[in-house]
Amino acid sequence: MSKKHRRISLGERIKIETLLNEDKSKAYIAKKLNRSRSTISREINK
DSSP states (O other): OOOOOOOHHHHHHHHHHHHTTTTTOOHHHHHHHHHOHHOOOOOOHO
């Protein structure tokens, strides 16, 4: 079984930025957006 990869949408990027500004952890953000923590980390590092 392969997982379906989907790009992070603009809306998700905005949510990530908002949650980071609220000092939320990467794990918390990943759980909220139903994404893996590594996906969130990669996006933050961009």
